[in-house]
Amino acid sequence: xxxxxxxxxxxxxxxxxxxxxxxxxxxxxxxxxxxxxxxxxxxxxxxxxxxxxxxxxxxxxxxxxxxxxxxxxxxxxxxxxxxxxxxxxxxxxxxxxxxxxxxxxxxxxxxxxxxxxxxxxxxxxxxxxxxxxxxxxxxxxxxxxxxxxxxxxxxxxxxxxxxxxxxxxxxxxxxxxxxxxxxxxxxxxxxxxxxxxxxxxxxxxxxxxxxxxxxxx
Amino acid sequence: xxxxxxxxxxxxxxxxxxxxxxxxxxxxxxxxxxxxxxxxxxxxxxxxxxxxxxxxxxxxxxxxxxxxxxxxxxxxxxxxxxxxxxxxxxxxxxxxxxxxxxxxxxxxxxxxxxxxxxxxxxxxxxxxxxxxxxxxxxxxxxxxxxxxxxxxxxxxxxxxxxxxxxxxxxxxxxxxxxxxxxxxxxxxxxxxxxxxxxxxxxxxxxxxxxxxxxxxxxxxxxxxxxxxxxxxxxxxxxxxxxxxxxxxxxxxxxxxxxxxxxxxxxxxxxxxxxxxxxxxxxxxxxxxxxxxxxxxxxxxxxxxxx
Ligand SMILES: Nc1ncnc2c1ncn2[C@@H]1O[C@H](COP(=O)(O)OP(=O)(O)OP(=O)(O)O)[C@@H](O)[C@H]1O
Ligand code: SF4
Ligand SMILES: [Mg+2]
Numbered sequence: 001x002x003x004x005x006x007x008x009x010x011x012x013x014x015x016x017x018x019x020x021x022x023x024x025x026x027x028x029x030x031x032x033x034x035x036x037x038x039x040x041x042x043x044x045x046x047x048x049x050x051x052x053x054x055x056x057x058x059x060x061x062x063x064x065x066x067x068x069x070x071x072x073x074x075x076x077x078x079x080x081x082x083x084x085x086x087x088x089x090x091x092x093x094x095x096x097x098x099x100x101x102x103x104x105x106x107x108x109x110x111x112x113x114x115x116x117x118x119x120x121x122x123x124x125x126x127x128x129x130x131x132x133x134x135x136x137x138x139x140x141x142x143x144x145x146x147x148x149x150x151x152x153x154x155x156x157x158x159x160x161x162x163x164x165x166x167x168x169x170x171x172x173x174x175x176x177x178x179x180x181x182x183x184x185x186x187x188x189x190x191x192x193x194x195x196x197x198x199x200x201x202x203x204x205x206x207x208x209x210x211x212x213x214x215x216x217x
Numbered sequence: 218x219x220x221x222x223x224x225x226x227x228x229x230x231x232x233x234x235x236x237x238x239x240x241x242x243x244x245x246x247x248x249x250x251x252x253x254x255x256x257x258x259x260x261x262x263x264x265x266x267x268x269x270x271x272x273x274x275x276x277x278x279x280x281x282x283x284x285x286x287x288x289x290x291x292x293x294x295x296x297x298x299x300x301x302x303x304x305x306x307x308x309x310x311x312x313x314x315x316x317x318x319x320x321x322x323x324x325x326x327x328x329x330x331x332x333x334x335x336x337x338x339x340x341x342x343x344x345x346x347x348x349x350x351x352x353x354x355x356x357x358x359x360x361x362x363x364x365x366x367x368x369x370x371x372x373x374x375x376x377x378x379x380x381x382x383x384x385x386x387x388x389x390x391x392x393x394x395x396x397x398x399x400x401x402x403x404x405x406x407x408x409x410x411x412x413x414x415x416x417x418x419x420x421x422x423x424x425x426x427x428x429x430x431x432x433x434x435x436x437x438x439x440x441x442x443x444x445x446x447x448x449x450x451x452x453x454x455x456x457x458x459x460x461x462x463x464x465x466x467x468x469x470x471x472x473x474x475x476x477x478x479x480x481x482x483x484x485x486x487x488x489x490x491x492x493x494x495x496x497x498x499x500x501x502x503x504x505x506x507x508x509x510x511x512x513x514x515x516x517x518x519x520x521x522x523x
Contacts, residue, residue: 011365037369037397086368086395089317127235127484134275135232138313138391139259161368164394165313167258167423169467173475194397201469 001026002048002081002156002188007057009047010040016055017043023207025156025188030179032199033192035209041192042086044209045160048190049083061156079109082149086161088141092133098144099129105151118147121177123170138165146174150181157181158190163198175202219287219307220248221270221386221417226282226292228265228274228441235484239265241441243282244509249385252408252418254428254449256464257438258480263421264313266438267388271310272299305336305382313390313421315375319363325349325374326359329381336382345377352377353403368395376404386417393424405430425468429453437461440481440491447515457515457522460492490520498523 002025010017018040025031025048035041046052048059053069060066066077085091092101103113119129122143128136136144142165149157157178163171178189193199199206224244230237240262247253255263268274270284270291284291286307294303304310312318320328329345337343346356352373358366359374366374372395379387389408393401401424408418408431422428428435428449435452437445437460445458456462463476478495487493489504496503502520509518 035397037395037400038367042367087314087316089314123479125479125482127482130234131232135230137260137264142259161395165259165391165423167256167464168425168469169464169476170259170480171423172467172469172473175473176475194395194401195469196398198469201473 001060001062002190003060004044004048005058005060007044007047007054007059009043009052009054009057013055018209020057021210023048023190025190027155027188028182028186029205030182030189030191030203032203032206033190033209034194034196034199034206037194039209041209042160045083045158045190045192049081049158050078051083075109079105079152080155082152082154082157084142084145084149084157084159084162086164088138088145088165089133091145092141094133097130097132098124098136098141101133101144102129102147102151105148109152111152114151115147118151119144121150121181122147123173139167139170142166143170143174146177153185154187155185156188156190158192160192161194162191163193163195171198219385220246222246222283222285223270224283224285226266226269226284227280228262228269229279230275231277231279232484237483238441238486239278239483240269243438243441243443245436245443245446247386247417247419249417250412250415251434252412252420252432254420254422254432254435255438256422256425256428256435258460258464259423260480260483261438262441262483263438264390267310267390267419267421270388271304271308272296305332305379305384307384308386308388309379309382309384311372311375311379311387311389311392313394316363316366316368316371319366319371319374321363324360324362325354325366325377329359329374329377332378332381348381349374349377351380351407353400353407369397369400372396373400376407385415386419387411388419388421390421391423392420393422393427401427425453425465437464440486441483442491442518443509443516444492444518445516446509447517451515455523457517458492458519459496459498459521459523462523463495490518 004023007021008016008019047054050073058065102115106113124143226243228240354373432449435449436443439460445461466472481491493499493503498521507518507520509516
């Protein structure tokens with residue numbers, strides 16, 4: 001179980017983006033998270049992925065409270081959570097080829113990289129692996145990011161607007177990849193999207209992000 | 218007023234060991250007061266097409282064909298002509314992934330002000346707040362730095378920047394990315410206003426529901442080619458090309474099943490119809506490339522349309 005308890009977080013202590021938010025993602029489950037633009041869904045996603053330190057509250061993984069965030073997050077916890085961001089261009093080192101992007105988490109953790117298996121899984125054709133980010137489309141880059149997120153076989157996957165870059169068929173294909181991965185590994189998935197039709201089809205249950213302050217968008 | 222007429226546009230990229238056929242033989246026209254939506258699988262060449270029209274292609278690209286904007290061929294024009302006469306003034310671009318295009322160390326206001334100074338003489342220059350409002354932003358939003366903008370806000374800043382020079386044509390590349398339902402509705406309304414106002418809009422999108430509401434016509438692209446072009450409701454409700462039908466069927470409120478098989482490899486396309494390896498209607502004729510053929514204002518490139 002991946003749990004956020006009483007999270008207050010943001011970029012300015014006096015104007016938190018989210019206040020006292022609780023959310024649980026059970027193993028094997030797909031939890032949808034909906035809510036208007038600016039309601040803090042991405043901030044919560046970053047806290048849950050241990051990439052952003054909240055002002056208050058805690059994140060626990062399988063019952064243990066995680067002691068630190070960002071570079072202070074213990075590696076054994078960090079590698080349990082795979083993350084996919086809305087904007088793949090901002091989360092990929094432009095100097096790397098897609099092959100290096102997909103191999104990077106394994107390399108950093110001294111594991112065999114499984115690039116061919118992972119890229120096949122996300123339907124990235126081999127011709128694309130030698131290219132750098134600016135030489136592929138946004139959707140192709142997002143598929144590489146999904147392969148990267150699955151590289152260390154995370155127990156939880158946080159997908160922040162993973163599909164807004166993708167056409168309907170690729171969306172359906174990648175959701176199917178994630179479902180297969182889940183049925184094989186029992187991973188829990190947090191699916192964040194504005195697309196309520198998609199969440200109703202994809203998730204087991206959909207949580208609504210509360211808005212405390214007026215959404216500025 | 219001028220229009221845009223694209224004729225046999227092709228783009229090839231040269232890589233160390235391969236050539237990428239990103240756009241092949243694309244022809245269409247776009248008139249003021251009209252919105253054309255361009256849809257298709259990720260990687261099929263939509264953004265490359267947009268970049269070609271604005272001269273934003275990288276050095277390893279080779280372009281053929283023509284794109285006439287009145288008397289000016291955009292594909293042959295120099296960078297200087299494009300930047301002084303076309304970009305921002307005649308054609309405004311809302312780029313895909315706008316956050317990646319904003320300068321991180323300057324506020325949205327500083328960037329919009331600079332665009333307005335560049336595009337308008339002082340006497341007739343609109344204020345940043347006015348332009349921002351049309352894109353659905355509050356004045357206070359403009360004082361944020363790019364890293365403080367949510368995805369949806371960055372998207373609207375990019376829209377404001379595209380509108381800054383009051384261009385007659387807008388190319389919007391995935392402008393609904395990161396927007397919630399209410400903001401998509403507002404953007405759709407704004408795009409419709411621009412069209413009603415006599416502007417032309419080329420809307421590149423994966424959001425078929427938004428395309429249905431804004432576009433007069435929809436063009437479906439597969440492996441760099443236009444495979445179907447027709448009135449928006451016809452293309453979405455009764456698609457005739459097997460790829461277009463598969464795309465519509467994969468929506469979450471329909472079957473939600475992906476089109477079988479892998480995306481086409483643009484460095485090594487099969488002879489004949491590029492959709493052949495994934496198509497359930499394929500016949501012997503399909504080894505000849507199907508031509509886009511118009512019937513009652515609805516064009517399809519397929520030997521055995523649905
Ligand atoms: N600089 C480049 N060098 C080589 N190939 C490139 C380059 N830029 C793009 N491509 C390739 O050209 C094809 C078309 O890319 P494009 O970005 O136009 O796709 P798209 O239809 O906009 O996709 P998306 O829906 O994912 O944004 C892709 O297969 C991509 O890999
Ligand atoms: S031309 Fe043939 S292979 Fe291509 S879409 Fe039509 S039926 Fe299918
Ligand atoms: Mg694109």
